Amino acid sequence: RKEVEQDPGPFNVPEGATVAFNCTYSNSASQSFFWYRQDCRKEPKLLMSVYSSGNEDGRFTAQLNRASQYISLLIRDSKLSDSATYLCAVNWASGYSTLTFGKGTMLLVSP
């Protein structure tokens, strides 16, 4: 069974804090990995793709650990506007197959 697991949270952090989310996936043959952000009652929006070597985009850093089958997202210097649900998504195949999403981790950044 192909599964993607995330800690549902919520993670309550103050502004300026660093927060990390982890996501585990069950299929070792998984091909592509993504982090999405979803605001309440909205569609998910791509935050970043996750590369094998890890990648950074401003305050956001994504890492992939194939051996342990998990991906992570690190957010530094949290802003109030970072409050949202963060979904990890995995593509099992090399073609344009569907994404499998985790349930998401809710982040609440407070003043």
Added chain:
Amino acid sequence: GAVVSQHPSWVICKSGTSVKIECRSLDFQATTMFWYRQFPKQSLMLMATSNEGSKATYEQGVEKDKFLINHASLTLSTLTVTSAHPEDSSFYICSAALKDRVKGYTFGSGTRLTVV
């Protein structure tokens, strides 16, 4: 670029009626469209995959006669919820794969269906 326009954004309908949701790719051709459903505090669950000009492939447990998918052109895919019941109330989202593998997929803005 690579925008999928989804309509309506919300709909309230009576039990037993049918509702059609449209997804249009505005500036690209969507050969494949994915339809998801999301219940409150749950993940996006794939309902079906539709390919232009062919029958949709439904996930296990999704009734193909209840959730009719049509993908007659490269820019339009529709999902019709037939004989809707309150348990069908959910957030429905379409998604298309992008040629840019880095960006992956683009999503419609979702349709919140409430069946009363």
